[in-house]
Amino acid sequence: MVDRSERDSSPAPFDRLPPQNLDAERALLGSMLLSYEAIDEVAELVQARHFYLDAHVRIAEAIFRLSETTIGGIDAVTVAEELEKRGELDRIGGPAYLARVLETVPHAAHARYYAEIVRDKFVRRMLREASTAILKEIDEDDSETEALLGNAEARIFQILDREGEDEKFALRDILEDAMSGIHTRIADDGTVSGISSGFEKLDDLTSGLQPAALVIVAARPSxxxxxxxCNIAKSVALNAYEAYQQELSPSEKGPGGGVIVFSLEQSRVELAERLLCIFGKFDGLKVKKGELDAEETEQLLQIATRLSELPIFIDDIPGRNMAQISAICRRIKNRYGLGMVVIDYLQLIEPDDPKMPREQQVAQIARRLKFLAKEMSVPVIALAQLNRGVDLRTDKRPKLADLRESGAIEQDADLVMFLHREDAYDPGERPGEADLIVAKNRNGPTGNVPLTWIKESMRFESRSDFDEPPGGWVDSEPSSF
Known part of the structure; x- marks a missing residue:
C-alpha cells in the first residue's frame, strides 16, 4: 500500500508562491534603463503586466510610456521623474531602488534572454490561475463533464491565443485597424474583404464570408x-492551399485557412465521395456503383491525390455538443490554422440540457455558434432545416419565418441564405437551375444569386461558369502541400 501520510503533509501546490524570477525582472529593467535599443528589442515579448513584483510593474509602465513619447533619454533619472509625476516613486522604493536595479547588469546585451524568462514565468502564472479556476469548477459546478472539459480547454487556449497580444479597446486603436482594412481594399480595387465563397455574385453581395460571422444556409431536405x-469548403481550402504553396506572408495571404466540417448526418466516407465528385466533376451515381472505365478510374485517382493535399478536416461523430465542437475547433486552429467551420446541420447538435424546451435548445445552440465564430475569428456556416410549411404553400420560395424551431437562428445569424430549386417540386420547372436567396445580410444588401445545379456531380456553379470545360482542376500542375 502507498503511504499517504508523508505526501499529504507536504505543502499543497497552490500554497506555494506563484512562478516568478525577480532577478530576471531586475536584470531586464536594468537593461532597459541602460539602452533605448533594448526597449525596442523586448517590447514585442513583454508588457508591464508580465512582471510579478508591483514595483517592477510600475517601473516597466513608466519606461514604456516614455518610449512612446520620447526618442532616447530614458534612464534612471527620467524614469524617476515620470514616477514622481504620478506619485509612484516612493511606492517602488524611491531612487535608491532604481539605482539597485541599474547595478544588477553591467550591459544590456542579454535583454532578450531576460525578457523570455519574465514572459515564461508570467505564462506559468496564467496557467496556474486557469488551473485553480478549473479545479474550483470541478468541485463546485454540477454541469455535465463534457461542458467542464470544454470550459477547461477554453481557459487553456485563451492563454495561447491572447498572450502577447496588446488588447485594444480605445476607439483610436480600433480605427487604425479599420482604416488599414479600408486602405487594403482600395488598393486591391474592390477585392472581397472576407473569404471568397467561390461564387462571384454571392461575394459581390457579402464582400466574402466575414471573420466572426455566423452564416446560416437553410433549405428543405434534398x-x-x-x-x-462542400462547394464553398472546396474553394476556401483551395485558396488556403495555393497561398501556402506561394509561400506568401500572413498579410499577403489575407483571410483564410483550413476548413473543419462537422458532418453530424453523413459519414466522412460519404462526404469524401461527394468532394471527389465535386472536384473531378464525376457522375456520383457511377462512382457509387463502381461503373468507371480505366481512364475515369485514373482520373479519380489523380483527384484523390490532389484532394488529399488540401487542409480539409471532417468529424463525423454523431451527437456532438457545442463544448466538443468548440474544443475541436481550438485544436485545429492551434495546430493547423483555421479558415472556416461548417456544421451539417444545426438541429443535430446535441443540446446541453435535453430537458429544456426544443426552441430554447436551438436558441442556445445558435447563440453558442455565434460565440464560436467570434472566438475563432472565422466564418461559421451552419446548415439548417426549414419547416414543412414551405411545402404547403403555392409559392414555395423560403422566407425567414420558415426557419425551423427558433427565431433565435435568424436573430444571431449575420447572414441567412436559402437554397431553392423549383425542379425539386416539379422536374419540368426550371430544370438544373437554383436560387440562393440572401434573406438577411447584417452588413450589406440582400438579393438573389442564380446558380446552376449539376445533379450528376453534386455541384453548384455560378450561371456564368456553367460552360467551364470539365476536369479543370486536374489539368493544373501537381505540387505538394
Whole structure:
C-alpha cells in the first residue's frame, strides 16, 4: 500500500508562491534603463503586466510610456521623474531602488534572454490561475463533464491565443485597424474583404464570408445544402492551399485557412465521395456503383491525390455538443490554422440540457455558434432545416419565418441564405437551375444569386461558369502541400 501520510503533509501546490524570477525582472529593467535599443528589442515579448513584483510593474509602465513619447533619454533619472509625476516613486522604493536595479547588469546585451524568462514565468502564472479556476469548477459546478472539459480547454487556449497580444479597446486603436482594412481594399480595387465563397455574385453581395460571422444556409431536405457548402469548403481550402504553396506572408495571404466540417448526418466516407465528385466533376451515381472505365478510374485517382493535399478536416461523430465542437475547433486552429467551420446541420447538435424546451435548445445552440465564430475569428456556416410549411404553400420560395424551431437562428445569424430549386417540386420547372436567396445580410444588401445545379456531380456553379470545360482542376500542375 502507498503511504499517504508523508505526501499529504507536504505543502499543497497552490500554497506555494506563484512562478516568478525577480532577478530576471531586475536584470531586464536594468537593461532597459541602460539602452533605448533594448526597449525596442523586448517590447514585442513583454508588457508591464508580465512582471510579478508591483514595483517592477510600475517601473516597466513608466519606461514604456516614455518610449512612446520620447526618442532616447530614458534612464534612471527620467524614469524617476515620470514616477514622481504620478506619485509612484516612493511606492517602488524611491531612487535608491532604481539605482539597485541599474547595478544588477553591467550591459544590456542579454535583454532578450531576460525578457523570455519574465514572459515564461508570467505564462506559468496564467496557467496556474486557469488551473485553480478549473479545479474550483470541478468541485463546485454540477454541469455535465463534457461542458467542464470544454470550459477547461477554453481557459487553456485563451492563454495561447491572447498572450502577447496588446488588447485594444480605445476607439483610436480600433480605427487604425479599420482604416488599414479600408486602405487594403482600395488598393486591391474592390477585392472581397472576407473569404471568397467561390461564387462571384454571392461575394459581390457579402464582400466574402466575414471573420466572426455566423452564416446560416437553410433549405428543405434534398435541395443540396450539403453539396452547396462542400462547394464553398472546396474553394476556401483551395485558396488556403495555393497561398501556402506561394509561400506568401500572413498579410499577403489575407483571410483564410483550413476548413473543419462537422458532418453530424453523413459519414466522412460519404462526404469524401461527394468532394471527389465535386472536384473531378464525376457522375456520383457511377462512382457509387463502381461503373468507371480505366481512364475515369485514373482520373479519380489523380483527384484523390490532389484532394488529399488540401487542409480539409471532417468529424463525423454523431451527437456532438457545442463544448466538443468548440474544443475541436481550438485544436485545429492551434495546430493547423483555421479558415472556416461548417456544421451539417444545426438541429443535430446535441443540446446541453435535453430537458429544456426544443426552441430554447436551438436558441442556445445558435447563440453558442455565434460565440464560436467570434472566438475563432472565422466564418461559421451552419446548415439548417426549414419547416414543412414551405411545402404547403403555392409559392414555395423560403422566407425567414420558415426557419425551423427558433427565431433565435435568424436573430444571431449575420447572414441567412436559402437554397431553392423549383425542379425539386416539379422536374419540368426550371430544370438544373437554383436560387440562393440572401434573406438577411447584417452588413450589406440582400438579393438573389442564380446558380446552376449539376445533379450528376453534386455541384453548384455560378450561371456564368456553367460552360467551364470539365476536369479543370486536374489539368493544373501537381505540387505538394
Amino acid at each position: 435541395m443540396g445544402k450539403t453539396a452547396f457548402v
